[in-house]
Amino acid sequence: MATSTSSPLRLLLLAVAAVALAVLPGVSAAGLPDIKPLLSGNPWSAFQNFSGCHFGDQRQGLAKLKDYLGHFGYLPKPPTKFNDIFDADMETAIRTYQQNFGLEVTGQLDASTLAKMMAPRCGVADVINGTSTMAAKTVVKGRNLYSYFPGQPSWPRSKKSLRYAITATSQTTIDGATLSAVFARAFARWAEATTLNFTETAREADADITIGFYGGDHGDGEGFDGPLGTLAHAFSPTDGRFHLDAAEAWVAGGDVSVASSEAAVDLESVAVHEIGHLLGLGHSSVEGAIMYPTITSRTRKVDLASDDVVGIQSLYGGNPDFKGVTPTPATSSREMDSGAAAAGALSRMSSRVAGVALAAWLALVLESW
Ligand SMILES: [Zn+2]
Numbered sequence: 001m002a003t004s005t006s007s008p009l010r011l012l013l014l015a016v017a018a019v020a021l022a023v024l025p026g027v028s029a030a031g032l033p034d035i036k037p038l039l040s041g042n043p044w045s046a047f048q049n050f051s052g053c054h055f056g057d058q059r060q061g062l063a064k065l066k067d068y069l070g071h072f073g074y075l076p077k078p079p080t081k082f083n084d085i086f087d088a089d090m091e092t093a094i095r096t097y098q099q100n101f102g103l104e105v106t107g108q109l110d111a112s113t114l115a116k117m118m119a120p121r122c123g124v125a126d127v128i129n130g131t132s133t134m135a136a137k138t139v140v141k142g143r144n145l146y147s148y149f150p151g152q153p154s155w156p157r158s159k160k161s162l163r164y165a166i167t168a169t170s171q172t173t174i175d176g177a178t179l180s181a182v183f184a185r186a187f188a189r190w191a192e193a194t195t196l197n198f199t200e201t202a203r204e205a206d207a208d209i210t211i212g213f214y215g216g217d218h219g220d221g222e223g224f225d226g227p228l229g230t231l232a233h234a235f236s237p238t239d240g241r242f243h244l245d246a247a248e249a250w251v252a253g254g255d256v257s258v259a260s261s262e263a264a265v266d267l268e269s270v271a272v273h274e275i276g277h278l279l280g281l282g283h284s285s286v287e288g289a290i291m292y293p294t295i296t297s298r299t300r301k302v303d304l305a306s307d308d309v310v311g312i313q314s315l316y317g318g319n320p321d322f323k324g325v326t327p328t329p330a331t332s333s334r335e336m337d338s339g340a341a342a343a344g345a346l347s348r349m350s351s352r353v354a355g356v357a358l359a360a361w362l363a364l365v366l367e368s369w
């Protein structure tokens, strides 16, 4: 074949190479990973303005951060509205939050605390009725930090088979077959470790557990907030309700780490977490545990950690056939802090590297003509 630059095939291959490079995200013009907090559409992005705030400060909008601490149980609800003053109660609340998330306990709104607070997370509170359900009073390496809801509610010991129905899907574009497959895989994670088993039923009346997608306020006092922020919530046994924020950029199949949206969230990962609540687990302070409250966008995290397994087996007994937890590489399921952002950027860089390799291969093919 002629090596003319005007060869249509050669031009086509060059165009493919150019597109392969152009569509791959994540690297700035300088070639450095483009790590930035997920701010667009994030309902909590204004928290970044409070960096360095401490006891005695007064800042406009600080009441919104108190609302956040109140929502997740760290501050009692005020008689009227929260004010913008960083008072002693707020300092105590932030200390508890920092303990729960394994952060340095400063009582101040330092950068790492704010980054954690802006991360997308589960809507279930970390502190219920003034008692932290997260057992991080003293974080000891290797200690189990799983928790239960107050009163330790669970499904009756005699009830080993639970049925679930996917009931409210009008607000999601994900098709029914895909949803069934995703939730079946998520339930299987917990069935493997316990003597429980789960089956889908089409009839809501037959279901112990109901799963649905909802937007904004949906009648249970726990309204959703649009993309990011609160992703989902589920109720403790034996309520059985599991609600997902319909406004999230859910990814129900494929590799979430290369999703086009920075705010893409892996549906199966969130489902595994919420099923933990449906079965009676509260939040864990172990960052690698499924029951840790935050999750990184564009990250898949579906493997139960030993903390989750010990917690659930203490409630329901263990499955003798359970093969134990799969050790996961340290970077595969990290949480929503700067380390996670770096891990995400790394995975995006990998796709970029793949793109560069593709372009190089195409150049070689062209050379050989
Ligand atoms: Zn949760």
Ligand SMILES: [Zn+2]
Binding pocket: 214, 218, 220, 222, 233, 243
């Ligand atoms: Zn709800």
